[in-house]
Amino acid sequence: MSDLPGSDTGFRDNWGIASARDEIESVLQQVMALLGGHGWDETSIFAVRLAMEEGLSNAMRHGNCDDPNRRIQVELSGDHDGLRAIIMDEGPGYDPQSVPDPTADENLTVASGRGLALIRAFMTEVTVVEPGNRLEIRYARPAT
Amino acid sequence: MSNNAAMLQINDHDGLIEARLMMDAIVDEANIQSMDRELKSIIDGREQPMVVINFGNVRHLSSSALGTLISFNSAVQDRDGQLRLAEINETILEVFKITKLDRIFVIEETAQDARASLR
Numbered sequence: 001m002s003d004l005p006g007s008d009t010g011f012r013d014n015w016g017i018a019s020a021r022d023e024i025e026s027v028l029q030q031v032m033a034l035l036g037g038h039g040w041d042e043t044s045i046f047a048v049r050l051a052m053e054e055g056l057s058n059a060m061r062h063g064n065c066d067d068p069n070r071r072i073q074v075e076l077s078g079d080h081d082g083l084r085a086i087i088m089d090e091g092p093g094y095d096p097q098s099v100p101d102p103t104a105d106e107n108l109t110v111a112s113g114r115g116l117a118l119i120r121a122f123m124t125e126v127t128v129v130e131p132g133n134r135l136e137i138r139y140a141r142p143a144t
Numbered sequence: 145m146s147n148n149a150a151m152l153q154i155n156d157h158d159g160l161i162e163a164r165l166m167m168d169a170i171v172d173e174a175n176i177q178s179m180d181r182e183l184k185s186i187i188d189g190r191e192q193p194m195v196v197i198n199f200g201n202v203r204h205l206s207s208s209a210l211g212t213l214i215s216f217n218s219a220v221q222d223r224d225g226q227l228r229l230a231e232i233n234e235t236i237l238e239v240f241k242i243t244k245l246d247r248i249f250v251i252e253e254t255a256q257d258a259r260a261s262l263r
Binding site: 043113114 | 171172173174203204206207208210211212214215217218235239242243244245247248
């Protein structure tokens with residue numbers, strides 16, 4: 001990823017959306033189109049879609065408690081080589097250390113709690129900024 | 145026997161049920177709830193259900209979809225049945241491995257392999 005995402009060869013966009021599934025899907029579709037337009041491969045697009053899907057769903061469900069009047073802010077910048085994204089909700093935040101490890105034997109059959117683990121697995125760098133309602137992700141595409 | 149539903153295409157192979165997921169992305173909460181209902185309906189009233197879920201069409205799925213599959217696996221096991229997952233592409237398989245769900249699901253490469261493993 002270049003030092004100047006959003007430059008002439010890059011992309012930069014932001015959205016302010018309601019906590020609603022159709023608005024999340026609209027953002028995801030626009031992001032996928034952006035990445036596809038910059039020559040991203042299917043595997044990298046999969047990783048970003050998964051991470052943003054989980055981040056946005058967490059913001060809607062856990063951050064904003066499914067309240068459609070609460071907003072989610074999304075910022076995205078990147079280029080052919082990678083991207084950075086920020087997802088912010090209007091909730092009080094949470095301590096990511098308090099989320100149980102979903103891969104622990106005792107949690108394998110628990111139906112929820114895998115979102116953050118998937119984001120961390122697929123993204124290059126993940127930060128939950130205190131108080132925990134701002135997620136920052138960075139993804140560097142693997143060298144081909 | 146075959147019938148079409150919104151999320152699943154169900155085929156009954158002499159009592160062995162193959163449920164083919166028809167969406168390429170299982171991320172929408174409404175779709176996941178539909179999938180949950182349709183999956184549960186295919187084991188309603190069945191003892192020792194044998195079920196194969198075919199992922200051949202699926203390119204994206206969310207953690208919420210994984211949760212539904214975990215609940216369905218438990219429901220099948222509660223009825224002394226068996227569940228197999230099949231035709232999962234490499235990227236989706238990576239999701240199962242990262243979450244270590246490949247330890248609780250039996251995953252076969254092809255639907256044919258999955259059906260054979262239940263005979």
